[in-house]
Amino acid sequence: MVRVGIDLGGTNVAFGLTKEDGTLIAKTSVRTKKDLDAEALTDYIAESVFSWLKEQGINDEDILSIGMGAPGVTDDQIGEVVYTSNLPFYHTPAREIFHRYTKHPLRFANDADCAALGEMICGGAKGYKNSITVTLGTGVGGGIIIDGKIYSGFNGAGGELGHMVIRKDGEACNCGRKGCLEAYASATALIRDTVRAAKAHPDCAVWQLCEGDLSKINAKTAFDGMRLGDAVCTELVQQYIEALGDGIINYINIFQPEIILIGGGVSKEGENLLAPLREYVFRYTYGRDFLPRTRIERTVLGNDAGIIGAAMIG
Ligand SMILES: [Zn+2]
The missing domain is CATH 3.30.420.40 (ATPase, nucleotide binding domain)
Structure with missing residues (x-):
């Protein structure tokens, strides 16, 4: 089983596959199409991620979790990107849009929070809890x-x-x-x-x-x-x-x-x-x-x- 992580940035959307413990297996990125509105951009990201996963030989059944870090405020309860400072997201129902491609619920957090979590799991803060x-x-x-x-x-x-x-x-x-x-x-x-x-x-x-x-x-x-x-x-x-x-x-x-x-x-x-x-x-x-x-x-x-x-x- 693998996990999928997406890092939404103002210039690029980076995404990758990890093992269950967070070890990075493969990654790639696409340009952030800034001319699209938030819903079309979310669909484009989902389409890019899932066509890349297919190339990697990963089916939906192989996925344990999928999450996205966004540069702003996200609501993981409702499944929305609430607001981003440099991109057009505003209460964008990204989880719902991702369900066009996967049965797994897209999880959310702020991008900097994701980086902090990544460092704790596999990086400089590995072994610590706080x-x-x-x-x-x-x-x-x-x-x-x-x-x-x-x-x-x-x-x-x-x-x-x-x-x-x-x-x-x-x-x-x-x-x-x-x-x-x-x-x-x-x-x-x-x-x-x-x-x-x-x-x-x-x-x-x-x-x-x-x-x-x-x-x-x-x-x-x-x-x-x-x-x-x-x-x-x-x-x-x-x-x-x-x-x-x-x-x-x-x-x-x-x-x-x-x-x-x-x-x-x-x-x-x-x-x-x-x-x-x-x-x-x-x-x-x-x-x-x-x-x-x-x-x-x-x-x-x-x-x-x-x-x-x-x-x-x-
Ligand atoms: Zn200030």
């Missing part, structure tokens, strides 16, 4: 796993890890508030701060690293400058780590998970990010001197986490 995965990309997203299950609140919209205020009246956030973690710890925020620092310090290493073109600055630039021994870049990285650390301290104080995984582009810095992050976090975490400590590590599955987690929802 974990938080934080993704540092365009925004700050992630998922909370409690006792082996996704926690997403009563309405499916919980676990928005990027939208907690860490600096009152701070930087404007996409959610409408000011000072959210996302406005300080996303790759986007780090790039914004690196550009600002370059403008304020004409002698700093950023100018040399971007060859005088500020549009070439990326989330790695400040770390590269720090490695060159530049004081402005070292300060930028320190501020970034403290902002991220403030968010992580809050997660630990609320949930005390066994492990927190950091993923996304900025996590590629590895120990350059994690070692000072741990140092900062454990300077302030509640109970730091008398309780076992939460581990802070990198994600390991990359994009496969979303497929695996979706396959393992049900």
Whole structure:
């Protein structure tokens, strides 16, 4: 028996087959046809998935479960994609549409929650039951796993890890508030701060690293400058780590998970990010001197986490 996981993204729909325990067997992807309306897009996804399964020699009888992670809010009780931020879904009855192709009920979760579940089943949090995965990309997203299950609140919209205020009246956030973690710890925020620092310090290493073109600055630039021994870049990285650390301290104080995984582009810095992050976090975490400590590590599955987690929802 196999499981089927679908990771619905704004550019691609990735899907794959796993063993019963979540081990990935095969995967593929199709472009997300953005010109279709939500129902036609759902039908196109189902058609793509089931014709690929046929090519793989998989019949409906071989399937144990099928799940989909979507970039927004889903309702697994009713079987709907309730809302997506970059795609046209709005109370779209995706389970019903999938029943044109399969007798199995399509299960749902948020895509970041699926990635967190995938990491717990086969990745960096394997062996643990309580974990938080934080993704540092365009925004700050992630998922909370409690006792082996996704926690997403009563309405499916919980676990928005990027939208907690860490600096009152701070930087404007996409959610409408000011000072959210996302406005300080996303790759986007780090790039914004690196550009600002370059403008304020004409002698700093950023100018040399971007060859005088500020549009070439990326989330790695400040770390590269720090490695060159530049004081402005070292300060930028320190501020970034403290902002991220403030968010992580809050997660630990609320949930005390066994492990927190950091993923996304900025996590590629590895120990350059994690070692000072741990140092900062454990300077302030509640109970730091008398309780076992939460581990802070990198994600390991990359994009496969979303497929695996979706396959393992049900
Ligand atoms: Zn926000």
